[in-house]
Amino acid sequence: MRLGNDVAKALRTVGSGGAVVYLAxxxxxxxxxxxxxxxxxxxxxxxxxxxxxxxxxxRVNLNENPVGAITLAHPVKGRTWEFSGxxxxxxxxxxDGEVWEGLDVAEALAEWGDWATKEPPxxxxxxxxxxxxxxxxxxxxxxTHAADYHPERAGRPLSLA
Amino acid sequence: xxxxxxxxxxxxxxxxxxIATATSSGVPAVVVVESATADSDDxxxxxxxxxxxxYVRANLAENxxxxxxxxxxxxxxxxxxxxxxxxxxxxxxxxxxxxxxxxKPGPEAGLRLDVLPFDDVLTFESSRWRDDGPxx
Amino acid sequence: xxxxxxxxxxxxxxSDETLVALLATSLSDGRSxxxxxxxxxxxxxxxxxxxxxxxxxxKVNLNENRAAALSFATPEGTLPWxxxxxxxxxxxxxxxxxxxxxxxxxxxxxxxxxxxxSIEPVLETSEPAARPTVFAQRGVxxxxxxxxxxxxx
Numbered sequence: 001m002r003l004g005n006d007v008a009k010a011l012r013t014v015g016s017g018g019a020v021v022y023l024a025x026x027x028x029x030x031x032x033x034x035x036x037x038x039x040x041x042x043x044x045x046x047x048x049x050x051x052x053x054x055x056x057x058x059r060v061n062l063n064e065n066p067v068g069a070i071t072l073a074h075p076v077k078g079r080t081w082e083f084s085g086x087x088x089x090x091x092x093x094x095x096d097g098e099v100w101e102g103l104d105v106a107e108a109l110a111e112w113g114d115w116a117t118k119e120p121p122x123x124x125x126x127x128x129x130x131x132x133x134x135x136x137x138x139x140x141x142x143x144t145h146a147a148d149y150h151p152e153r154a155g156r157p158l159s160l161a
Numbered sequence: 162x163x164x165x166x167x168x169x170x171x172x173x174x175x176x177x178x179x180i181a182t183a184t185s186s187g188v189p190a191v192v193v194v195e196s197a198t199a200d201s202d203d204x205x206x207x208x209x210x211x212x213x214x215x216y217v218r219a220n221l222a223e224n225x226x227x228x229x230x231x232x233x234x235x236x237x238x239x240x241x242x243x244x245x246x247x248x249x250x251x252x253x254x255x256x257x258x259x260x261x262x263x264x265k266p267g268p269e270a271g272l273r274l275d276v277l278p279f280d281d282v283l284t285f286e287s288s289r290w291r292d293d294g295p296x297x
Numbered sequence: 298x299x300x301x302x303x304x305x306x307x308x309x310x311x312s313d314e315t316l317v318a319l320l321a322t323s324l325s326d327g328r329s330x331x332x333x334x335x336x337x338x339x340x341x342x343x344x345x346x347x348x349x350x351x352x353x354x355x356k357v358n359l360n361e362n363r364a365a366a367l368s369f370a371t372p373e374g375t376l377p378w379x380x381x382x383x384x385x386x387x388x389x390x391x392x393x394x395x396x397x398x399x400x401x402x403x404x405x406x407x408x409x410x411x412x413x414x415s416i417e418p419v420l421e422t423s424e425p426a427a428r429p430t431v432f433a434q435r436g437v438x439x440x441x442x443x444x445x446x447x448x449x450x
Contacts, residue, residue, distance in 0.1 A: 024181035024189040032181040032228040036236040073236035155216035268388035273361030
């Protein structure tokens with residue numbers, strides 16, 4: 001599904017430390033994993049990209065069960081949003097011309113494969129800044145479902161177009 | 162048994178959490194709560210709305226595993242992940258935590274804390290963070 | 298604990314032999330994983346070093362359980378030793394003064410942190426099945442043997 005400018009802006013609050021989202025994945029047998037991620041962007045209106053730097057269980061999970069759910073963690077400001085759909089890790093080594101869920105892998109990596117250059121993390125406070133930005137690809141989630149996580153509306157579809 | 166530190170409890174009770182559940186075949190769904198209580202050193206209690214209960218009840222009935230990240234600015238300042246088994250009690254989700262991980266970006270990301278001696282976990286925390294919970 | 302001289306010689310990066318180290322690790326609940334690594338070096342005839350080319354399950358296992366075992370395969374067959382001990386990873390991002398098994402992170406990363414550049418060409422390994430398509434190194438796995446088990450070769 002296509003997401004509008006509100007989502008793009010909410011995911012890229014550059015200048016104030018950036019947005020933080022949680023990415024939930026699960027092993028195939030149902031053991032969930034949830035980690036905070038802060039290098040995140042909306043891409044071509046229907047994909048959310050996250051810099052892949054140190055994810056471990058996330059990668060193990062996506063290797064066997066390529067789905068995920070992203071919730072906006074901070075700042076929320078009423079944007080109680082959960083996005084879910086197929087998810088994978090894009091990285092060098094993919095075949096030429098590879099397309100994932102309609103996404104041109106090489107093109108996405110060319111634009112977001114080196115986050116530190118495109119969007120230097122200097123605004124991130126030193127105590128939470130990663131000591132070295134070693135990126136080995138991009139986690140991509142194609143949003144097929146958007147839900148509200150507000151306690152009174154949890155799980156109900158959102159309309160954000 | 163995992164043992165939560167005072168700092169972990171303060172962040173979770175102060176700012177709540179994002180709680181990931183999953184179907185038994187591994188499709189995740191998340192509920193977000195704004196506060197929590199710690200019933201004991203390894204047990205967390207989250208009060209869910211009726212709508213939240215209806216969203217995750219089926220998942221928890223077929224698969225009790227949950228993964229928890231601290232809410233709000235805790236998502237960066239309190240870089241932990243808690244895993245355990247969740248049980249619905251009335252309108253509460255009660256989670257017995259049996260795994261605790263550091264998710265601090267860098268080489269320590271993913272380090273499992275609950276297998277370390279408790280004093281080592283306290284030392285780990287105090288050498289990396291100055292706060293003992295969210296700003297009051 | 299010192300490695301047997303013959304094993305130390307064969308694990309040294311200076312050896313031309315084709316040798317694959319198999320690093321066994323496990324979660325604390327006992328589920329195990331074996332990682333084949335066709336690159337090895339040794340320090341002080343005591344520690345075995347392997348490049349960490351983003352071995353996921355190994356990292357996840359070592360995050361909660363440092364117990365590990367190393368066995369070795371060559372085209373001629375298995376070597377007659379299994380090393381049992383502990384392992385962990387010195388990673389890019391560790392402060393230079395971080396120490397693991399007596400080695401500082403600065404020392405390890407400077408010498409072995411870019412295996413392809415300073416030790417041996419990873420992308421030109423003679424064994425095509427073990428050759429990664431892109432060289433990306435997260436750090437160095439350091440294995441400290443505590444026991445040697447001699448097995449039938």
